[in-house]
Amino acid sequence: MQTDPPVTAAAPPLAFAPIHTRRAFEEICARIREQVAEGRLKPGDKLPAERELAQQLAVGRNALREALRSLEMAGVVELRKGAKGGAFIRGGDAGRLAQVMQDMFSLGSISVEELTESRVHIQDQVVRLACARATRADFEALAANIDRTEAATRDGAFLDRVECSREFYRLLAQATHNQVMSMIVASLTEILMGFVYARVAGGGKPQPRLIEKRREFLAALRARDADTACRLMHTHLESVHRLLKEFPKPLAAAHLPPRRRAA
Amino acid sequence: MQTDPPVTAAAPPLAFAPIHTRRAFEEICARIREQVAEGRLKPGDKLPAERELAQQLAVGRNALREALRSLEMAGVVELRKGAKGGAFIRGGDAGRLAQVMQDMFSLGSISVEELTESRVHIQDQVVRLACARATRADFEALAANIDRTEAATRDGAFLDRVECSREFYRLLAQATHNQVMSMIVASLTEILMGFVYARVAGGGKPQPRLIEKRREFLAALRARDADTACRLMHTHLESVHRLLKEFPKPLAAAHLPPRRRAA
DNA sequence: TATGCTAAATGGTAGTACCATTAATTGCAA
DNA sequence: TTGCAATTAATGGTACTACCATTTAGCATA
Structure with missing residues (x-):
């Protein structure tokens, strides 16, 4: 990272701050x-x-x-x-966050490990918040998403299934009804899903029992059982991230196709 | 937020995606x-x-x-x-994240409530991570920071004290040794500290017993007692955020002076 | 009324000229 | 030879002009 050197004490205020001729x-x-x-x-x-x-x-x-x-x-x-x-x-663009994150990653400022770790921790809080606040509409959107995922799985459309997964996390984040949390987790998820996409596109075997796991998770969410939901999400993410870590480095550049922008 | 309308099903793929002539x-x-x-x-x-x-x-x-x-x-x-x-x-610029967040806030896409809430939750994870990973150097940097804060308090230099606070959160985030977590929490803290700064600059009474609270927190951190540290941080943030919520809206524009960039 | 043409507003792009800053080079003097 | 200053060249920063492409609105014609 380019920010601050491993400064031990920021104490003595510089007498002369570097001049930066403003363009x-x-x-x-x-x-x-x-x-x-x-x-x-x-x-x-x-x-x-x-x-x-x-x-x-x-x-x-x-x-x-x-x-x-x-x-x-x-x-x-x-x-x-x-x-x-x-x-x-404009009204602001949540996608910028993801772009910044992607740039930092491309430039090697942040690692996959840092991404996965933060994702796990933040997703944890997202699950707890969603558990407390999700509305019936949220539950239904998630249920419908799982149905679509199941259909894609049945059809062997694994890339579509990855798209569904991305949507799943988006919907879950949305259920927190906190756009900041939602944005942050989305930006992390975006990058990592890029890897999943590349992995699946490369013929990697898809996550087994995904549908069952999703349904089980949704049930816990509906029951407002935060601890169970967190546990399920946690183990799932760990298993997904385990696969990412053994992913060949050169493919780090693989991106998801840009999302269709809803006008 | 400008992202997606409350789409219920992303199912039917548009036959004609909107053309976006690339400049x-x-x-x-x-x-x-x-x-x-x-x-x-x-x-x-x-x-x-x-x-x-x-x-x-x-x-x-x-x-x-x-x-x-x-x-x-x-x-x-x-x-x-x-x-x-x-x-x-370049090697990436963690400050961009804060800028994006600031823009979203200025544009009214995200609220103070959303910011404070996410900050509490994410800071929680930061504390736990820091508790697990902080090195002796991290502890010492935090201790030195508290000493500076104490000096500023003694001198009645309350604005300096706010600067110290910002630094405190930065050091704490750094102790997670995860730059992603660090960046995220920093960007949230940055905006909210802007409010604190404005409040203090406006003559608001400073947070009482801050030094004692910080020392107590650091002790818990040193003892690797995550639960206690979390609890302390949590109650502290809650009290700070309570003050922010009753903050007059028009002053929302108040910013911290730009950070001195370490070349 | 409906359709198509025209004109005006406005961002997008190219090109040129010149200024300001910086680093390397040269050259003169001690 | 050494050291410092002036010169020069490279390069981003800015201004200005001209023209293209797109979009809207208004007008004209069928």
Whole structure:
């Protein structure tokens, strides 16, 4: 990780912090983020047209575009082209978290072991929260998902089954009714499911008794039996992660196909 | 959240997925990310100069720069100017996670309640992990931090004390020796500490008995008594978060000053 | 009314020119 | 020869212009 060196004491405040000449686009980004944070810009609001805004800010259109581009990639704004187009403030994009995580992983900053370990621990809390809060709709969505998974298994459509699995974890996370938990676990799951996908695509034997395990888990969840549900999830994840650890390194690059974005 | 509508069944695959004309800079970003993921580009590597790379890719320098800018903001590359400058692949930037979280919060996608709740749960796991793995160096760093906190308290430097607190949570997370957990909890803590900072800056009365509580916690940690440590942390966080919830909404924009970046 | 064409707004891209910063090189002087 | 300063070259940062592509709205024609 590139953050801080193994600093033992952060005590003596540097007399001279490193100068970081702020580039135009950074200043622009900061100003827009500021207005967003202060609530002067809300989701749905439209920024002035590029040419006009560039003039207002007294910067070139290039610099402004780099700023907008950055904000777009950060999920803060959305750029629409054509008449009535422009830069619109978005509602935030949970997918960014996954992208950051994926980048960190690609760059070798975090390891599979760290991912699996955190996933196990966080998923644990997700299960407990879901156990306490899941609504009937949540249960039904999970049940329907398991049915789809069963169908995919019967058809031998193992890649579809992996897709179902991803959806399963998404639905479970959603049942916590806490978007932060949901986002975090989703970003971890996303990367690891990429491995599972690659493994299955490579002909690895699918997880046995998956359907039964899922049904058993759902039953515990419905019974609000957090301890049992956690135990089941825990052992399942351990078995899945065990397979990932013996996965050939070079295939680390395998990704899931991008999710279909619901407009 | 902007992700998926409350979809009940993701079953019927769309016959026509929405077309998403890929812009030049997206293609460039994707290609570079691809090479990073495949390991053909490693941290420290240098990309060709902008003018040259633009020619190789047969795109304008603008498009290329927008791509590089995006990757820079994502923490994937670092741009250095001057001779021997250029775009260098970085080792990942844990701070990006916090930025994403902050954006989501600013945009109103996630609430203080969701943040505090997830923080409590995840911090819980952090404490348990730290309890199991903290080294002597970790303990000493925490002890030194508490000493600094005590000094700041004695001097009435309450803002410094908030800084110390932030550092405390950072050190604790570091003691898990799992960077993923560490990053996640740091990003949550970052936002919430912003509130604490604003509160203290606004003259709010500081948390009483903080030092004693910290010392007690550290003792439990040293004794590897996870349950006690968790309980202590839990009650402390609850009391802190209780204060945040009755915090005036408009001040939600208050941020901590940017962290000094260790070069 | 419905259909298709036209025009205007706006983001996307290319290209050029120039500035600012940085590192290597050169050159002059001690 | 050594040391420091000026020069030069490489490279990102910015501005400006021109034009393309897409999208909406309005107009015209059947």
